[in-house]
Amino acid sequence: MGDVVLESVWNSVCLKLRSELGDPVVDSWISPLLVDRLEGDTLYVKAPSAFLRDWVANNYGGRIADLCRRECENVKNVDITASIASAVRVKSPVGRSKTSSERARTEDSVDLSIPLDPKLTFENFVVGKPNELAYAAALRVAECDNVVYNPLFLYGPVGLGKTHLMHSIAWSIKSRSANRNIAYMSAEKFMYHFIKSVRFRDTMAFKEQFRAVDVLMIDDIQFICGKESTQEEFFHTFNALVDNNRQVIVSADKSPSDLDGMEERLRSRLGWGLVADIHPTTYELRLSILQSKVTTAPVPVPGKVLEFVAHKITSNIRELEGALNRIIANALFVGREITVESARDVLSDLLRTSDRKVTIDEIQKKVAAHYAIKMSDMFSPRRVRQVALPRQIAMYLAKKLTTMSLPEIGKNFGGRDHTTVLHAVKKVEDVIANDANLSEDVRLLINILTR
Ligand code: ADP
Ligand code: MG
Numbered sequence: 339m340g341d342v343v344l345e346s347v348w349n350s351v352c353l354k355l356r357s358e359l360g361d362p363v364v365d366s367w368i369s370p371l372l373v374d375r376l377e378g379d380t381l382y383v384k385a386p387s388a389f390l391r392d393w394v395a396n397n398y399g400g401r402i403a404d405l406c407r408r409e410c411e412n413v414k415n416v417d418i419t420a421s422i423a424s425a426v427r428v429k430s431p432v433g434r435s436k437t438s439s440e441r442a443r444t445e446d447s448v449d450l451s452i453p454l455d456p457k458l459t460f461e462n463f464v465v466g467k468p469n470e471l472a473y474a475a476a477l478r479v480a481e482c483d484n485v486v487y488n489p490l491f492l493y494g495p496v497g498l499g500k501t502h503l504m505h506s507i508a509w510s511i512k513s514r515s516a517n518r519n520i521a522y523m524s525a526e527k528f529m530y531h532f533i534k535s536v537r538f539r540d541t542m543a544f545k546e547q548f549r550a551v552d553v554l555m556i557d558d559i560q561f562i563c564g565k566e567s568t569q570e571e572f573f574h575t576f577n578a579l580v581d582n583n584r585q586v587i588v589s590a591d592k593s594p595s596d597l598d599g600m601e602e603r604l605r606s607r608l609g610w611g612l613v614a615d616i617h618p619t620t621y622e623l624r625l626s627i628l629q630s631k632v633t634t635a636p637v638p639v640p641g642k643v644l645e646f647v648a649h650k651i652t653s654n655i656r657e658l659e660g661a662l663n664r665i666i667a668n669a670l671f672v673g674r675e676i677t678v679e680s681a682r683d684v685l686s687d688l689l690r691t692s693d694r695k696v697t698i699d700e701i702q703k704k705v706a707a708h709y710a711i712k713m714s715d716m717f718s719p720r721r722v723r724q725v726a727l728p729r730q731i732a733m734y735l736a737k738k739l740t741t742m743s744l745p746e747i748g749k750n751f752g753g754r755d756h757t758t759v760l761h762a763v764k765k766v767e768d769v770i771a772n773d774a775n776l777s778e779d780v781r782l783l784i785n786i787l788t789r
Contacts, residue, residue: 344381347413348373351405355398365539367394371418379414381406384421387546391420452523454512458505464630466623469499472614476503479585480510487612489576489586493593494616497654500589504555507587511553521551525561529568536567548575555587559608563599573604586611624648624658631662637669639676646678650689661685689788696739696787698750704787705732708779717752730762731780737763739787 356364370390374382383402385391394402395418403416460480465473472492479490492500508520523531535544548554554575562568579586590597594609619627625648632639643665651661668684669676682689702716709728716729729751736747737759744756751759770777 344373344376347381347406347410348383350409351402354405355401358401359398366542367398369539370542374419376412379412381410381413381416383416383418385418386421386540386543388420389546390542391418394418452521452527454505454508454522456509458502459509460506462630463499463502463506464623464627466620466626468617468619468623472499472503472616475612475614476507477510479587480507481514485583485585488580489588489608489611491594491608491611491613492587492589492616493591493613495591495618495654497656498616498619499655500616501557504557504587504589508553508555518552519550520553520555521548522555522557524557525559525572528556528572529562529565532568532571544571545575545578549578549582551579551584553585553587554579555589557589559588559590560592560597560600563597566601569601569604573601573607576604576607619652619655619658621648624651624655627655627658628662631659635662635666637666637676639665642678643676643681646681647685650685657688661688696735698736698740698742698747701735701739701787702732702750704783705729705735708783719752730766731783733759733762734766734780735783735787739784 352364352368355368359368367390370386371394372384374384376382385394399416399418402418406413406416460473460477463469463473472494475487475490476492479487492503494500504522508522511518511520531544532541535541556572559572562572576586588608593613593615594600594605597605597608600608625644628644628648632644639662644662647658647661647665651658664684665676665681668674668680674680703713705728706713706716709724711725711728715725716732718725720726733747733751736742736750737744740747742750744759748754748756748759766780770780
């Protein structure tokens with residue numbers, strides 16, 4: 339009997355079931371089934387998972403068989419088989435294109451095993467005060483065969499090693515037991531899978547897939563804040579795994595209790611295991627990370643330059659690495675010797691952004707001190723040149739060294755208008771261009787402020 343005939347028999351059966359059982363039941367339980375073949379007088383139907391097969395066979399098996407017999411006289415029995423593997427990977431029979439839910443499942447099964455970055459291992463992770471707790475917790479979870487902390491919740495600002503630690507855990511577990519089923523993905527990817535499964539009416543397969551993992555790692559969970567149905571689904575997945583003694587590892591940019599837009603029950607559940615935070619880097623940690631990274635660099639980088647970079651690039655480790663890579667690339671391509679001066683040139687744009695952390699208060703204080711005027715003159719309406727020029731210089735520096743807008747700057751100078759600030763900026767630029775002494779003054783102030 340041809341595929342097309344079988345397909346149409348099955349479609350009529352599904353239509354009848356839809357009118358008898360209603361849309362939700364058919365969408366959740368019947369639609370994921372695929373008619374496979376007729377062998378003798380047995381019609382084989384495939385379910386994407388054992389769970390779904392059992393449920394359908396127990397609850398609707400009799401009715402499905404009745405309807406099939408009625409639709410097609412050759413059918414005596416219906417056999418529902420579970421075949422995640424074959425239903426997903428089997429080539430679609432000739433003459434029949436894949437259904438959308440088949441397609442969705444095929445992609446899902448591929449996507450669940452996201453490739454791990456071979457560089458992100460425990461060996462390459464430099465430990466220091468700011469990350470020692472997170473490191474120890476990650477190592478413990480990776481090396482213990484029984485579940486000690488569940489979940490492990492790693493949090494900290496961007497670029498400080500959360501993803502690195504998660505990959506390290508995965509590598510470590512893999513190296514000890516290759517057959518453990520590890521799923522690592524971003525929360526965004528989790529949501530993507532979930533939404534796709536809803537759209538393709540395939541949520542059972544989705545659930546099954548996620549519940550079959552031994553270790554589930556979800557990176558950047560803050561992404562699903564405010565996304566209620568994804569949270570709901572994650573909550574159930576999470577509970578199912580924890581109840582079955584499977585390890586769950588989650589990362590976020592904030593602690594569980596600070597995750598605004600996260601359902602209360604999920605927040606509290608996330609805090610049940612071990613919560614480990616990663617703090618902003620210290621100079622010492624930055625320097626040891628740089629020292630460890632240069633051991634594999636193609637050109638030697640002087641210690642002084644590493645110190646300079648560790649001193650200047652304080653935002654996060656990703657930027658720190660980026661800065662070092664730039665210095666090395668520049669040396670390789672331009673052939674210039676690596677010195678603090680050359681590094682300063684290469685990194686000039688990065689240095690400017692870190693210089694922007696100067697506060698307006700510091701600027702006013704330093705400028706007032708430099709010109710020996712009172713701090714209150716920064717806010718006063720006095721217009722005599724002795725105070726007006728330093729004030730204009732301070733406004734100019736505020737514009738140059740902070741990210742504040744002209745109106746904000748004006749507000750900080752005794753509630754001045756933004757046009758006043760603009761005028762000050764132009765005026766100082768003018769003076770700098772024409773007055774070597776004053777230009778030297780301003781350069782000095784910038785040095786002091788951004789040191
Ligand atoms: P996050 O996930 O917290 O945003 P990542 O794990 O992606 O940060 O880390 C950013 C970069 O910094 C990566 O290239 C990572 O390898 C590196 N890195 C972070 N922490 C360390 C560390 N302690 N030792 C070495 N490299 C690190
Ligand atoms: Mg990350």
